[in-house]
Every structure is written in C-alpha cells, then in structure tokens.
Amino acid sequence: MTSNLSTDTLLRKQLAELLHGGFAPNVILLREFHHDKAGILLDGLHFSAWVLLGHMQARQQTLLQFMKSPEQHPAIWPEAHWPQNHTPQSEQEWNQAIDRFEYELNEMIALVLDPKNDLFRVHSNGKTLSWAAMTALHHNGYHIGQLKTMGRQLGVW
Template structure:
C-alpha cells in the first residue's frame, strides 16, 4: 500500500470512529438516556434531552445533505434548529428519533468510508467533505457532552 493510500485509509478510519462518538458512542448514550427523563429541563438550561436530540439530528442532516450533494445550493450552517416542544410525546417517538439520527450518522459514515469519495476536494462554498464530517463530530460531541451532564443530574447514569 502506498503511503498516500495508507494516510487516506487511516484518516477515514479515525473519522468514522469519532463520528460514532469514540470512547462514548453517541447512539449508545442516546439509547441509555431514559425516555421518561428526555423532556426534563433543568433550572437554568434552555434544553432537554429531547431538544438536544432534535438539534443534533437537524445539524447532522444538513451536513449530510451537503456531503451527498456538495455542489448543490446547501447552506451548511443555517440558523440552528431547536425543537419547540421539549419532550417526546411517547417512548416510541423518542426511539424513532434516535433511529433516524443513527441512520443518518451511518449514511455519513458510509460516505466517509468510501475510498471513491474525495474528502478533500474544495467545493464551490469553500468547504470539503472532511470539513463536514469533522464539523459533525465536533458539534455532536459538544452536545452529547451536554446530554451526558444532564443525564447525570437526572440520575440516568
């Protein structure tokens, strides 16, 4: 294997690991978060677990859309979506939302894993697919950290 191919493969593997959450896998943490606590807003915070999940998924979906169609007219950093309602109506709604987040996360991972996808080509908006993947992992990690903190305060972990 050529050095360039090795570096490319290594970069893709590391991005995949971090997109999934590294040592604290995103989807596992979401599934561990109790549905009955997903709507609780702690004093001083403007979000619940449900709101965080909706926000995370909206940003992931936007960045995934850019990765699927990088030359399209995609605003990769639109105003942040924060769901209006602070709790899911049912445990099924909570689990369906986690499933949808996981499906989009895995779709992004498949793009990152595909060696035919050029992660470093600069697109008309000045961004690369690697930028979108790294932005996703950074944004998700930030808010998963908030979810973990809220969950600890609520006795989830």
C-alpha cells in the same frame, strides 16, 4: 513501526471512529437515556434532552445533505434548529428519533469510508467533505457531553 494502511485509509477509519463517538458512542448514550426524562428542563437550561436530540439531528442532516450532494446543498450552516416541543410524545417517538439520528450518522460514515469520495476537494461554498464530517463529530460530541451531564443530574447514569 510502519502501517500497511495508506494515509487516506487510516484517516477515513479514524474519522469514522470519531463520528461514532470514539470512547463514548453517541447512539449508545442516546439509547441509555430514559425517554421519560428526555423532556425535563433543568434549572438554567433552555433545552431538554429531547430538544438537544432534535437540534443534533437537524444539524447532522444539513451536513449530511451537503456531503451527499455538495453542489445542490451548499448552505451548511443555516440558523440553528431548536425544536419548540421539549418533550417526546412517547417512548416510541424518542426511539424513532434516535433511529433516524443513527441512520443518518451511518450514512455519513459510509460516505467518509468510501474511497471514491474526495474528502479534501473544495466545493463552491469553500468547504470539503472532511470539514463537514469533522463539524458533525465536533457538534455531536459537544451536545452529547451536555446530554451526559444532564443525564447524571437526572439519575440516568
């Protein structure tokens, strides 16, 4: 069976689907997590759900900045940002952080879907937009898995 979609279009659509989180959409899982449990540190972990969200958002933002302006933002893997505060101050702060994460994720997806953006052009730092997008989906997926496990232990799901 042949597809009417070009390889480029198909790749962009699949990459966008995976950035959303595939079968476990990132933003839906974050919104389901109870804000009152977001600051709990489980035994053996050095982070709470709040810290994970801050870490994911910071890394995603760095990769997004590179994708928006590769030559102005070549530093794509600085020291990992781990927020020091383990608890959101309020439900509003938790929801605003999720909103910010979602907004930036949607910006990244729009860049991936835009055929004017060459996903495979190698920039001065040796990286491509496709590399940045795949790194974001891998990084977010890894930490969403941790968040899901934490949520199960905390009775969120």
